[in-house]
Amino acid sequence: MQRLTVLGLLLACAASLCSAAVVIENGMPILWAHTASQMTDLPIENGVLNPDPWHYLHRMSLYRLMIAATDPFMGCMGTNATDSPFWGLPLQLGWMLTSGVNYFVSALPVLSAAQNGFMGPGLQVQMQMPAGVEDLCTNYADCSARFPDAMSKWDAFFQGLKAANESPLPDAEKRDSLLGLYWTAQMASTYASAVCNARQSHYPSTEVSFAQSWLNSAEYVSAAHFQSNMAKSVLFMTPLPSRILQEGDSAPDIPDLSADENHTLSIFAWMQKANNLLGGTLVRLWGRAMCSMNTREKGKEMLEQLLLDSSFVTSSFLSIVTGMATSC
Known part of the structure; x- marks a missing residue:
C-alpha cells in the first residue's frame, strides 16, 4: 500500500506495470474482505458519492459494488457467482497493488454504470482528484466530454446488459454479444489512457516494452470475446511477471522469474514483434478470423494454448490464424 500511495498519481494510466503474480487471497481478489459492501461505506458529500480512486480499497470497493449491482443481469454468463466478466478488473487491480493502476478501466465503467441506473436511482459519483492533475476526468459529464468514444461504448454495454436480460435469445448468443460490447468498451478505455503515455518515461524500457506487448495482447483477447470471469482471469494472470522488469531483463532467461513467467x-x-514486422497484419488477421461464435470459441482455446502451453509452437499460431481468416 505504501508504494501504491507514492506511485499512484504517476501510474494512474499505466496499462500493465506489474507487481505480483499472486492475484487472489482466500479465493478472492486481494484485500476483498476489507472493501465496502454498500455505498454508504464510501465517502459521500452533499449526497454525491465521492470515492478516492487513488486509495486501493476505495477503487476495489467500486469494483465490488459494480459487480454486485450488475450480477442480477449476468445470468447468461453462467451459474457461478464469479462468472461476470467484471471479475477480471479487481484481479488486475490486485496484481498491480504495489506498482500502479489503470484509472480509465476503473473510473469510466463505474461512472457509466451509475449513470445508467445500476448503482441506485439518481446516484451521482464524483471522483476525488489530487491537486494539479488535469488530464483525468472525475464525473460522468466530464468523462463524456473528454473521452466520448469510451464513455459511449460503456453506455452501450450497460444498456445492452439491460436489454439482454429481457431477450429471448439463447444464453450463448446473449453472452457472446455482451462480451463483444464489454471488450469494445474495455479497449476504448485503454485507448483513452494514451493521454498518460508521457508517464512511461519513469520506467525501465523493458517494463514499458512489456506494457506495450500487454496492450497488444488485449487486441486478441478482445476480438475473441474472452470471458474474464474469476476462474479464467486467475488462470491467465497467474503467470504474469512477479516484479517490475529492469534493464537487462531478457525473457526467457530472467533467472529470478519462474519458467511460466518467462514463457508469458x-x-x-513474440506476438507484438510479429505484428509489428507484418505492419499490423497479424492483429487484423486475427480480428478477421474472429468472425463468428464458432471461430471465437476456437480463438479462445488457441490463446490458452499459446499463453499457457510452452510446447505450443508459435509458427502453428500464424498458420492457423491465416487459415481461419481466409475461411470467414
Whole structure:
C-alpha cells in the first residue's frame, strides 16, 4: 500500500506495470474482505458519492459494488457467482497493488454504470482528484466530454446488459454479444489512457516494452470475446511477471522469474514483434478470423494454448490464424 500511495498519481494510466503474480487471497481478489459492501461505506458529500480512486480499497470497493449491482443481469454468463466478466478488473487491480493502476478501466465503467441506473436511482459519483492533475476526468459529464468514444461504448454495454436480460435469445448468443460490447468498451478505455503515455518515461524500457506487448495482447483477447470471469482471469494472470522488469531483463532467461513467467513474457513479446514486422497484419488477421461464435470459441482455446502451453509452437499460431481468416 505504501508504494501504491507514492506511485499512484504517476501510474494512474499505466496499462500493465506489474507487481505480483499472486492475484487472489482466500479465493478472492486481494484485500476483498476489507472493501465496502454498500455505498454508504464510501465517502459521500452533499449526497454525491465521492470515492478516492487513488486509495486501493476505495477503487476495489467500486469494483465490488459494480459487480454486485450488475450480477442480477449476468445470468447468461453462467451459474457461478464469479462468472461476470467484471471479475477480471479487481484481479488486475490486485496484481498491480504495489506498482500502479489503470484509472480509465476503473473510473469510466463505474461512472457509466451509475449513470445508467445500476448503482441506485439518481446516484451521482464524483471522483476525488489530487491537486494539479488535469488530464483525468472525475464525473460522468466530464468523462463524456473528454473521452466520448469510451464513455459511449460503456453506455452501450450497460444498456445492452439491460436489454439482454429481457431477450429471448439463447444464453450463448446473449453472452457472446455482451462480451463483444464489454471488450469494445474495455479497449476504448485503454485507448483513452494514451493521454498518460508521457508517464512511461519513469520506467525501465523493458517494463514499458512489456506494457506495450500487454496492450497488444488485449487486441486478441478482445476480438475473441474472452470471458474474464474469476476462474479464467486467475488462470491467465497467474503467470504474469512477479516484479517490475529492469534493464537487462531478457525473457526467457530472467533467472529470478519462474519458467511460466518467462514463457508469458516471451509470448507477449513474440506476438507484438510479429505484428509489428507484418505492419499490423497479424492483429487484423486475427480480428478477421474472429468472425463468428464458432471461430471465437476456437480463438479462445488457441490463446490458452499459446499463453499457457510452452510446447505450443508459435509458427502453428500464424498458420492457423491465416487459415481461419481466409475461411470467414
